[in-house]
């Protein structure tokens with residue numbers, strides 16, 4: 083068995099974002115219609131990239147971007163493929179964008195970057211941001227992608243630290259209606275994990291059959307952050323179920339081999355995450371937070387401490403029943419536990435995604451990133467290079483979709499504990515969970531908490547182990563301390579350079 087779970091406390095800036103909180107304490111007692119909360123887009127983080135970073139040492143000599151070589155596509159029906167180049171994204175390698183329809187009425191947009199190293203042999207990362215409703219181009223253009231949008235939102239700079247140094251990466255806007263993904267009209271926007279997982283599974287099959295068949299034999303890693311902690315476990319369980327059925331029927335498996343599931347600062351369980359607010363805000367742990375001194379005052383901490391037991395009582399009921407209304411009730415008790423920290427964000431301090439940083443917009447603290455994306459992607463020449471109609475409007479977050487998830491269905495509130503257990507117990511997909519120390523909205527303490535209560539056969543081993551120093555070798559060949567880690571089963575270290 084190659085089951086494995088690893089926790090890293092990265093000493094880098096965390097990256098993500100998800101639910102915007104209810105605006106008032108009292109509103110949390112009411113039904114969710116009164117909350118009127120919207121979600122933040124996701125993603126963010128990393129130091130703003132320096133402007134002058136043109137060199138990419140990892141590109142093999144003689145390789146250059148090919149502007150016109152088309153990728154093979156054998157089914158033009160319902161699939162639109164548009165190679166793009168350095169004018170759009172200074173990536174230093176081949177790129178491909180396009181749409182794949184997943185039903186007659188829904189198409190998902192993808193942006194594919196070949197690895198700068200050895201695209202024919204390097205693995206393939208499929209990346210999702212969260213929301214719900216947030217575009218994965220946030221990850222692609224402001225986080226780990228090969229190019230980064232400049233501050234003015236007018237052009238891109240090359241990102242020398244992109245994960246495309248070692249892997250082929252695809253960013254996918256989903257569910258339909260998010261980012262550049264399309265639906266015939268609003269009534270087709272999915273707002274449940276069932277529908278999104280079904281659509282995404284169709285996307286994966288059609289993608290590897292029609293768009294990038296040459297990558298079907300590569301190791302495929304599902305990676306994402308924030309609300310992707312809900313999307314990806316749901317998608318993976320759907321794919322595993324479909325594979326099981328096909329096997330029973332003796333039919334061919336149309337999916338690539340999913341090597342691993344990697345979740346960054348991911349929302350997996352509200353109750354566990356809310357417990358983490360206490361450790362994050364009330365216990366002085368500069369090693370975990372990067373901050374000297376206690377963040378919240380004693381009054382707030384006493385209140386948080388008292389509130390945790392009720393949150394946890396309903397939280398465990400929700401985990402067992404997986405009943406929507408029960409889980410909503412649990413969320414209603416658990417989410418306000420973070421209010422004292424949100425109060426700091428609204429006062430312009432302590433960004434939820436990096437508590438060492440301020441929150442200048444006193445709102446979602448991400449407008450800096452979202453603004454440059456919407457400025458850049460809505461330019462007529464950018465839409466033209468993407469091959470999209472000139473009346474296309476790009477939004478970093480689709481708030482209609484976000485609102486439906488929160489108000490029409492219950493899946494925003496469901497914990498993914500059972501799906502994670504299933505993945506660990508019933509598949510050979512390896513799991514890596516990592517968390518940025520300075521993120522408080524999805525905090526390291528809460529992430530450790532859900533991993534501790536996760537029922538699976540490696541639970542005892544994982545829980546009993548201490549965190550150990552994680553070291554890595556930097557670009558200059560020097561050993562650096564990266565954070566802390568632990569793992570259970572399998573024995574392989576969870577951090578590898580691709």
Ligand SMILES: *[C@@H]1O[C@H](CO)[C@@H](O)[C@H](O)[C@H]1NC(C)=O
Pocket residue numbers: 169170236237238463464
């Ligand atoms: C970015 O700048 C380059 C010149 O440095 C130009 O060729 C390209 O068209 C610009 N891209 C966009 C989207 O304006």
Ligand SMILES: *[C@@H]1O[C@H](CO)[C@@H](O)[C@H](O)[C@H]1NC(C)=O
Pocket residue numbers: 159160161183184185186187284
């Ligand atoms: C995608 O669109 C094409 C052309 O309209 C259609 O033939 C095909 O059935 C669609 N695929 C799916 C999965 O709905």
Ligand SMILES: *[C@@H]1O[C@H](CO)[C@@H](O)[C@H](O)[C@H]1NC(C)=O
Pocket residue numbers: 266267268269
């Ligand atoms: C959406 O499209 C479907 C099928 O084309 C149509 O039946 C429905 O009335 C449309 N809904 C809205 C809200 O436009």
Ligand SMILES: *[C@@H]1O[C@H](CO)[C@@H](O)[C@H](O)[C@H]1NC(C)=O
Pocket residue numbers: 379380381382422423425426
């Ligand atoms: C403690 O923090 C809370 C929440 O941030 C704030 O409302 C309150 O005024 C503070 N109390 C004291 C005594 O500073």
Ligand SMILES: *[C@@H]1O[C@H](CO)[C@@H](O)[C@H](O)[C@H]1NC(C)=O
Pocket residue numbers: 472473
């Ligand atoms: C937008 O595209 C349409 C259809 O291709 C074209 O008729 C129209 O002139 C374009 N508008 C602008 C402002 O370029």
